[in-house]
Amino acid sequence: MRIASRRLVLPFLPALLAVFGCASPAWAQDGLVLYGAGSLREAMTEVAAAFTASEKIPVTTQFGASGRMRERIEAGEKVDVFTSADLGHARKLVQDGRASVMALFAQNTLCLLAPARAGRIDSAGALDALLKAGVKVGVSPPKVDPLGDYTVELFTAAGRLKPGAEAALQGRAVVLDNPPGAPPSPSGDYYLDALNDGRVDLAVVYCSGRERYAKLSKEVAMVPFAPELQVGPQYGLAVVKGAKPEAMLLALRILSPEGQAILARNGYKAIGLPQGR
Numbered sequence: 001m002r003i004a005s006r007r008l009v010l011p012f013l014p015a016l017l018a019v020f021g022c023a024s025p026a027w028a029q030d031g032l033v034l035y036g037a038g039s040l041r042e043a044m045t046e047v048a049a050a051f052t053a054s055e056k057i058p059v060t061t062q063f064g065a066s067g068r069m070r071e072r073i074e075a076g077e078k079v080d081v082f083t084s085a086d087l088g089h090a091r092k093l094v095q096d097g098r099a100s101v102m103a104l105f106a107q108n109t110l111c112l113l114a115p116a117r118a119g120r121i122d123s124a125g126a127l128d129a130l131l132k133a134g135v136k137v138g139v140s141p142p143k144v145d146p147l148g149d150y151t152v153e154l155f156t157a158a159g160r161l162k163p164g165a166e167a168a169l170q171g172r173a174v175v176l177d178n179p180p181g182a183p184p185s186p187s188g189d190y191y192l193d194a195l196n197d198g199r200v201d202l203a204v205v206y207c208s209g210r211e212r213y214a215k216l217s218k219e220v221a222m223v224p225f226a227p228e229l230q231v232g233p234q235y236g237l238a239v240v241k242g243a244k245p246e247a248m249l250l251a252l253r254i255l256s257p258e259g260q261a262i263l264a265r266n267g268y269k270a271i272g273l274p275q276g277r
Contacts, residue, residue: 031058032243032250033078035069037085037146038178039108039206040235043266044083044254050262051253057246064180067144073098073240080247082238083254085206086146090236099238105254107269108233110154111207112223113138115195118202123226127158130202131168138194138203139173146233148175151204153231161228174200188216195220206233208267235268 036044041063048059062069066084070093073079082099084090085108093099112126121129130137140148151173159166176199178190187193192213194200205213210222224230237254239247253259260270 030244031060032080032247034059034061034081034083034250035073035077035079036061036063036083037066037069037235038063039085039147039208040083042212043208043263043268046262046266047254047259048250050258051250055246055249057249059250065141065145065178067146068180078242079240080243081250081254082240084146084236084238085233086149087234087236088149089146090238093238093240097241099240100243101251102236102238103251103255104234104271105237106235106260106263106271108235108267109207109230109269110150110225110233111205111210112225113191113195113203113205113213114221114223115201116219116221121221121223123224126223126225127161127165127229130158130172131162131165135172135202136174136200137169137172138176138191138200140204141175141177144177147204147206150231150233154204154225154229157229157231176200176203189213192216192220206267210267 034044034048044063045061048061051057052059066086066089069082070084070089073082073093082090082093083105087102087104090099090102094102112121112129114121114129118129129135139151142148142152155166155169158169174194176190176194178185185193187196191203191205195203207222207224213220213222237251239251255272257272257274260272264270264273
């Protein structure tokens with residue numbers, strides 16, 4: 001394991017010792033609850049299934065915008081592990097005394113989601129496509145969804161490359177939200193819905209969704225932004241105060257080579273895979 005990965009795991013060791021010292025069958029029978037960012041649905045579902053298969057501990061999962069999931073924890077919902085699409089929401093739980101520990105567990109990149117009608121777009125031309133006259137850009141709501149915050153950073157980076165680009169992009173941004181209680185998405189994805197019905201012409205999404213979008217529609221392409229426009233999405237997990245002892249095992253499973261391999265298969269930049277393997 002890389003040195004950086006060791007640093008991430010070391011803070012867990014005291015609690016890990018407690019797991020092996022005081023875990024009881026009763027805890028395991030109750031199972032664990034994991035809340036996660038919507039973008040993590042496929043990866044964390046797979047991690048949870050692998051954990052249950054090996055540890056015989058059921059894991060119940062729920063997913064949504066990271067900010068909303070954090071607020072549900074703050075409101076008192078019983079959760080063991082929280083996996084956020086940023087570090088800020090996990091850090092806030094720790095700072096407010098609602099979580100015992102947090103760690104970086106994955107990274108992502110931003111992509112342009114473009115329908116076939118937009119024509120061929122490559123990474124070098126992604127910014128020009130966004131700045132084309134009349135183009136409406138689908139974005140996530142900042143503060144509520146980390147993707148929205150990363151998109152704000154993307155627009156700022158665009159402004160450094162092309163004077164006036166930041167203001168232009170902000171002016172054509174269309175916020176796309178999927179709040180609790182919203183009707184089911186006809187296409188299976190609310191960004192895709194907005195592209196299909198013409199509310200937006202392009203959208204900013206996570207590149208980890210490439211396989212998911214490929215399954216949902218053959219009429220959209222995923223275009224990574226150029227390196228100078230990448231703002232480095234970072235994902236953080238937190239073990240919630242009062243969590244069952246086995247919650248630390250689930251957190252460590254996410255950080256383990258097995259968990260990191262699952263994240264890598266799902267399009268994330270794993271931060272804890274052994275070198276040369």
